[in-house]
Amino acid sequence: xxxxxxxxxxxxxxxxxxxxxxxxxxxxxxxxxxxxxxxxxxxxxxxxxxxxxxxxxxxxxxxxxxxxxxxxxxxxxxxxxxxxxxxxxxxxxxxxxxxxxxxxxxxxxxxxxxxxxxxxxxxxxxxxxxxxxxxxxxxxxxxxxxxxxxxxxxxxxxxxxxxxxxxxxxxxxxxxxxxxxxxxxxxxxxxxxxxxxxxxxxxxxxxxxxxxxxxxxxxxxxxxxxxxxxxxxxxxxxxxxxxxxxxxxxxxxxxxxxxxxxxxxxxxxxxxxxxxxxxxxxxxxxxxxxxxxxxxxxxxxxxxxxxxxxxxxxxxxxxxxxxxxxxxxxxxxxxxxxxxxxxxxxxxxxxxxxxxxxxxxxxxxxxxxxxxxxxxxxxxxxxxxxxxxxxxxxxxxxxxxxxxxxxxxxxxxxxxxxxxxxxxxxxxxxxxxxxxxxxxxxxxxxxxxxxxxxxxxxxxxxxxxxxxxxxxxxxxxxxxxxxxxxxxxxxxxxxxxxxxxxxxxxxxxxxxxxxxxxxxxxxxxxxxxxxxxxxxxxxxxxxxxxxxxxxxxxxxxxxxxxxxxxxxxxxxxxxxxxxxx
Ligand code: SF4
Numbered sequence: 001x002x003x004x005x006x007x008x009x010x011x012x013x014x015x016x017x018x019x020x021x022x023x024x025x026x027x028x029x030x031x032x033x034x035x036x037x038x039x040x041x042x043x044x045x046x047x048x049x050x051x052x053x054x055x056x057x058x059x060x061x062x063x064x065x066x067x068x069x070x071x072x073x074x075x076x077x078x079x080x081x082x083x084x085x086x087x088x089x090x091x092x093x094x095x096x097x098x099x100x101x102x103x104x105x106x107x108x109x110x111x112x113x114x115x116x117x118x119x120x121x122x123x124x125x126x127x128x129x130x131x132x133x134x135x136x137x138x139x140x141x142x143x144x145x146x147x148x149x150x151x152x153x154x155x156x157x158x159x160x161x162x163x164x165x166x167x168x169x170x171x172x173x174x175x176x177x178x179x180x181x182x183x184x185x186x187x188x189x190x191x192x193x194x195x196x197x198x199x200x201x202x203x204x205x206x207x208x209x210x211x212x213x214x215x216x217x218x219x220x221x222x223x224x225x226x227x228x229x230x231x232x233x234x235x236x237x238x239x240x241x242x243x244x245x246x247x248x249x250x251x252x253x254x255x256x257x258x259x260x261x262x263x264x265x266x267x268x269x270x271x272x273x274x275x276x277x278x279x280x281x282x283x284x285x286x287x288x289x290x291x292x293x294x295x296x297x298x299x300x301x302x303x304x305x306x307x308x309x310x311x312x313x314x315x316x317x318x319x320x321x322x323x324x325x326x327x328x329x330x331x332x333x334x335x336x337x338x339x340x341x342x343x344x345x346x347x348x349x350x351x352x353x354x355x356x357x358x359x360x361x362x363x364x365x366x367x368x369x370x371x372x373x374x375x376x377x378x379x380x381x382x383x384x385x386x387x388x389x390x391x392x393x394x395x396x397x398x399x400x401x402x403x404x405x406x407x408x409x410x411x412x413x414x415x416x417x418x419x420x421x422x423x424x425x426x427x428x429x430x431x432x433x434x435x436x437x438x439x440x441x442x443x444x445x446x447x448x449x450x451x452x453x454x455x456x457x458x459x460x461x462x463x464x465x466x467x468x469x470x471x472x473x474x475x476x477x478x479x480x481x482x483x484x485x486x487x488x489x490x491x492x493x494x495x496x497x498x499x500x501x502x503x504x505x506x507x508x509x510x511x512x513x514x515x516x517x518x519x520x521x522x523x524x525x526x527x528x529x530x531x532x533x534x535x536x537x538x539x540x541x542x543x544x545x546x547x548x549x550x551x552x553x554x555x556x557x558x559x560x561x562x563x564x565x566x567x568x569x570x571x572x573x574x575x576x577x578x579x580x581x
Contacts, residue, residue, distance in 0.1 A: 010150060012129065015165030016076045018100035019554070021128075023082040024065040025106045025113040026090050030541040036112035036403035043084070043544055049408055050341065050372045050441075053431040056532040057440035059370075060184040062544040064177060066200055066255060067134065067156060068105055069549075073175045074157045077164050078554035083547035090117060094124045103160070105134035108380060109403045115146045122147060131163075135215055138381030139402075153381075154220055155205060155227050172229040174202065174239045176246040179253035179283075182544060185442055186481060186525055187532030198251040198283060199243045203236055203265070204228045207257035209287055209319065211310070212387070213345070215379040216257055222383070226257075233268025240280065250469070251281035251305075259284040260291060270302050279465040281305045288324040296336055300463050304338055305452075305470060311342040311366060330366045337452015337467065339445055342368035346426055347376040352417045353426075360430045364437050369444040373430040374407040375423055388413045439495045443485055446478045447502055450509065475510045480521025482506065487526050 012018045026035075030042035042048050044060050051058035065083050072079045082093060094102070102121050106114050114136060121130055130148040137153045139145070152159050161168040179200040183190035190196055207214065210223025220227055230236045240252060259282075260266050273280060283306035291299075291307060311326045330340050344363040351359060363371065378385035378394070388394050393413040405412035410421050438444055453471035456464045486499035507515050550558070 009162060011162070012101060012164055014100055016553075018077050018164055019098065019557075020075060020077050020079040020101045020103065020160075020164075021082070021093070021097075021099040022068045022072055022079060022103045022105070023090060023117070024068060024084055025104065025110045026085050026087045026117065028086070028543045030543060034112065035116060036109050036401075038109070038403065038406070038409075039541070040408055041109065041406045042541060044542065046370070047542075049374060050370050052408070053428065054435050054440055056186060056529050056536060057442060058185065059441065060182070060542055061180045061190075062182045062542075063180050064200075064547070065105060066175075066177075066202060068103075069175045069177060070172070070202060071103070071156050071160050072549065072551050073173045075160060075164060075551060076166050076553060078557045079551045080554050081547070081549045081551075083549070084544040085546055087116070089546055091120055091124070094121060099125060099128050101131060101164075102128045103131040103133060103156075105132075105156075106136040107134060108136050108139050109406055110136055111139060111142070111145055112403065114148075118147045131160075133159075135219060135379070135381070138215070138219065138379070140380055157229075171235075174229075174243065175200075176243045178247065178249075179255075182542065184532075184542070186484065187528030187530075187535075188525065194248040194250075197249075198253040198281070199247050199249040201236075201240060201243065201252040201254045201256075203230050203254065203256045203259065204262065205257070207287075208261070209258065210383075212384040213376060213378070213382055214257075215382055218379075218381040218383070228262070228265075231265070233265045233270075233272060236265060236269055237272040240278075244280075250279065250466075251303075252283070254282055254284045257285055258287055258290060260286045260294060263293075266302060267298070270298060273303070274301065274460075274462065277462055279303065279462050279469070281466055281470060284308070288321050288326055288329055289319075291333075292324055292329060296332075297459075299333075299338065300336070300459055303463075303466055305466070306339045306341070307333065308341040309343065311363065311368075312345050312348070327366055330368055334367075334369065334448045335451055336455055337448060337470075339369040339448050340366075341370035341372060342366050343372040343374065344430070345374055345376050346430060347411060347415060347418060347423055349376075349416070351376075353422060356426045356429075360426070360433055363430060364434045367438050367444065369448055370441050371430075371434045371438075373427055373434075375409075375411060375427060377405055377407040377411070378413055379405075437494075439489075439498050440485060442481060443495075443499060443502065446474060446482055446506075449474060449478070450502070450505060454509065474506055475514045476517050476521060479503065479506045479510070479514050479518040480525050483518050483522025484526035484529055487522070488529060 029037050030039055031037050032039050044062055046059040046061055068081055068083065072081045082090060102125065104114055104117055114132060118130055121128055129150065131150045131152060132148045133152045133156045136142065137151050142151055157172060158168040177200050178192060178197040180197055181192045183192065204226050206220025206226035207217040208224050208226050210217050230239060243249065280303045282303045284304060285308045288309055291309060312321060330342060333340050378388045395412055400410065400412050402412065404410060408427065409424055411418065411423055449471045452467050456467045482499055482503045486496060486503060489495040489499060
């Protein structure tokens with residue numbers, strides 16, 4: 001039975017015959033411009049807020065606009081997607097092709113870009129309905145800042161299906177797509193193929209933990225709320241098998257705020273993986289308490305190789321951390337081969353300048369493979385933002401432009417204990433100290449991979465297959481990278497020793513072949529590393545390529561075929577980088 005929306009929900013008169021264009025905001029992104037791009041806020045997640053000060057060792061990588069991809073694949077109407085267009089390529093598209101509905105998604109810092117895109121649409125496509133979604137939809141008075149027809153908050157797949165008169169109860173079609181692209185580190189391209197990159201998997205959106213600052217939780221309903229695209233382990237397993245077949249991958253980046261929280265689904269997935277001998281690797285987000293509720297055997301069985309976990313700060317009052325010794329937890333996970341990305345917030349209510357040194361030292365002591373540092377920032381839509389708004393603490397736009405409220409620069413409110421922008425220095429100190437003490441994240445990653453490999457005998461053959469696959473590059477490329485790191489740090493006793501010890505352990509584990517090839521590969525990597533340093537010193541930055549994709553209906557329409565009913569299928573993603581803007 002098709003779902004009949006409440007009368008207040010808008011419906012497009014052309015229903016599934018409407019032609020739809022979806023677009024992310026235009027680039028370039030890593031520059032300071034009049035539309036709100038900021039050099040300090042590039043489109044690369046890791047460079048932006050994780051390995052920010054690791055120079056040529058930083059992990060550079062882009063991620064697609066997965067929300068738009070999911071919407072496109074679940075529409076029966078012909079739908080075209082532009083991901084990371086430039087202003088000229090976006091303009092060209094709307095000049096050349098007529099659309100009935102144009103949807104744009106962005107974050108709050110993108111208001112200037114969305115405003116410009118709306119103006120262009122009004123100029124070239126005055127009849128098109130403009131729909132705005134994503135985090136930007138939570139910006140207060142957005143309707144007065146931009147010229148749009150509909151501003152949609154929350155989950156967009158079902159909204160678009162209802163808007164276009166489609167049944168919104170059919171199973172969600174999952175795109176087969178890689179989780180990242182353009183990956184680089186130490187001056188080397190890390191490859192975007194199935195062996196190098198995980199596929200994206202989106203089982204749910206939202207997180208019921210509802211931490212007061214969390215904008216992703218708030219976007220999908222906040223505390224106690226979440227939306228499952230796949231309710232059961234069986235459904236998820238089928239989706240994963242489809243993606244595995246299509247992309248030839250064996251690893252998945254699970255884009256779910258708190259994947260392991262859905263315990264029944266996760267444990268059923270584990271059963272199916274065991275029964276079918278799947279040695280998949282899963283990278284997940286998980287809160288600490290939830291993670292701790294699983295045994296190491298279960299985590300290894302599920303293929304959990306990477307966890308993004310909130311550490312927030314010592315003695316922070318979040319439920320998700322109650323009773324958890326995060327130092328011990330990280331040590332336990334990493335000692336068993338599970339790479340941890342720890343996330344620390346600076347500037348919590350109880351933080352004071354005098355304590356920042358010990359707060360940073362505590363965070364750095366975790367020695368996680370990756371460490372994200374963010375300023376405690378009220379984002380519109382979150383309970384924290386509501387609280388500051390109520391108390392009149394938020395800085396007006398004239399004092400602090402909201403495009404700079406991305407958590408990597410300054411507080412966008414009057415903090416009771418910090419003044420004059422000193423928080424930026426603490427933030428940079430945290431990144432610096434983590435890097436200076438623990439070394440490049442890649443070196444930490446290799447150590448943790450080795451830990452996992454050395455404990456392989458504790459696990460089933462199925463798990464051993466994964467550990468063997470994940471640690472295989474330690475025999476050559478990764479050991480070469482460690483050799484290059486050792487040379488690079490010849491004047492830094494601490495990090496030289498760290499690299500030397502790791503290399504000794506790798507040699508002991510993998511023998512003479514590794515010992516033989518390592519210096520040859522290492523010399524090459526060292527030369528690339530130095531070249532990359534020069535490139536970065538000259539001010540070079542990276543931008544994502546442009547993706548143009550169509551769903552099956554749009555492709556069929558182009559070929560002159562009638563639009564047909566869409567079976568539940570894994571669609572093909574075609575992409576081509578833009579060569580020139
Ligand atoms: S546990 Fe993580 S994802 Fe969930 S609400 Fe808190 S910060 Fe957000």
